[in-house]
Amino acid sequence: MSDTNPVIRTGKIFIGFCLVLACVAAGAFGTQLLLSDPDGEGDGDARNRQAIRVDVTTPQMRDIDEQVTGIGSLRPVRRVDIVPNAAGRIAELPVSSLQEVAEGDLLIQLDDRTERAHLADAQATFDEAEQELQRVTQLAESNAAAQAQLEEARATLRRAEAAVMTAATATDDRAITAPFAGTLGVIEAEVGGLLEAGAPVTRLSDLTAVEVIVALPEQYYDRVAPGQSLELTTPAYPDEVFAGEVTLRGTEIDLGTRSFEIRAQIDNPDQQLIGGMFASTRLVLDTYQALAIPDDAIISEGLSTYVYTVVDDTAERNSIQTGQSLGDLTEITDGLSPDDRIVIAGWDQLSDGAPVEVAKEISAEDAQ
Known part of the structure; x- marks a missing residue:
């Protein structure tokens, strides 16, 4: 039997609507409770969180260490290009590339036969002039020779002496010796080859100590002085640290880079370091x-x-x-x-x- 009474029908609809609202409210409450207490413990206070x-x-x-770092290049403290003063053909070459030599060792001997002949001729002329001076001096003592002859004999002897010195120098220039002990570079020459005057043959380097040149920022100028300790490393020996000492601080600031130059010397008894190596440096300014x-x-x-x-x-x-x-x-x-x-x-x-x-x-x- 259907409900034809409008009042009854309206009441049922109202009751159903209230039930729906009650369910929605219950669901919202439950969701909020779960979010506020996910563990179901009923207390979301931070004091109960797990430590x-x-x-x-x-x-x-x-x-x-308060420090300043920089990069630079190494070079031997002493090095010189071996350059002949005169042109000539190589008669002797008693050394080889990369050889260690002592001061005064013969490096290159040029053919000096012509020069030795000139020296011998000059020496003979000198001897004659010396004898002539002695003879004229004896005559002058007995008034047998004029004073003018005596002066001329003395002048002749001086000229002969100068000729001997010139010939001796020309002869010495044919023998190229080591100015100090060190290690030779590559020698691009052979016995019988012709050398030109002024053309480098090789380089002699004293590798017992090397020098590093570094540019530092202008702000550190008044805090750097000779005598300070410096450390450096190189890519060739990444696990080794080499100690040195500042020997020079530049006297001007580079206008382009706003930096100044320092130089430091590093002892190199084992000759591990060579010229041209790249170096990273560390200079300690203070310790705190x-x-x-x-x-x-x-x-x-x-x-x-x-x-x-x-x-x-x-x-x-x-x-x-x-x-x-x-x-x-x-x-x-x-x-x-x-x-x-x-x-x-x-x-x-x-x-x-x-x-x-x-x-x-x-x-x-x-x-x-």
Whole structure:
């Protein structure tokens, strides 16, 4: 039997509408309850969150060098091109490329037969002039010769002496010797070959010490002086550090680069370093003490750099300012104190104010 009464029909519709509203309200309440307490524990307070286990350490005081770095090139402290003063054909070549020689060793002997003949002729003329002067002097003592003859004999002897010196120099120029002990470069010459005057044959380098030339920024000019220690490395020996000493500071600033030149000498007893090598240099200007922490503790996000510290079992985010890199450590110039407990493991799960549980206290020395 259908409901024909309008009042009854309207009442049923109203009751159905109320039931629908009740269901919707119950669902919304349940959803809110689940979101506010996903574990169903009925309390979303942060105090009941599970503590995150972390490892901590404390900053350590380190001696830090204030330094300036630069790049340069090496060259022997003493080097010279071996250049003949006279042209001639090579008669002897007693040395070879890259040979070590002593001061005064013969390097190249040019054919000197003509020069020796001229020297012998000049020496004979000198001997005659000397005898003539002696004869005229004896005659002058007995008034048998005029004073004019005596002066002429003396002049002749002086000219003969000059001729001997000239011939001797020409003869000596045919023998090229080492001006100091060192190592020869490549020799592009052979016995019988013709050398031109002034054309380099090879180079002699004293490799017992080398010199590095470096350009430094103008701002460091008044802080650099001869006698300061310098260290350098080269690509040829990446694991070795060579020590030297500043020997010269330039007297002017380059207008183009706003830099000045320094030179430093490095002892090279094993002759590992050679001219032309590229060098990276480090010059210590001052030494001071500062805090340093392990690199593993430092977090960088965009322009922000920070660490987490533990205070009363709670993580605190601390913004920091970093300085020099010290291997596995980094200098901290601002933001930390020596007693701070810094998180070095487990920080990737932390947020500011999160509860923490310290799993391990690591000493500053062991944290490196």
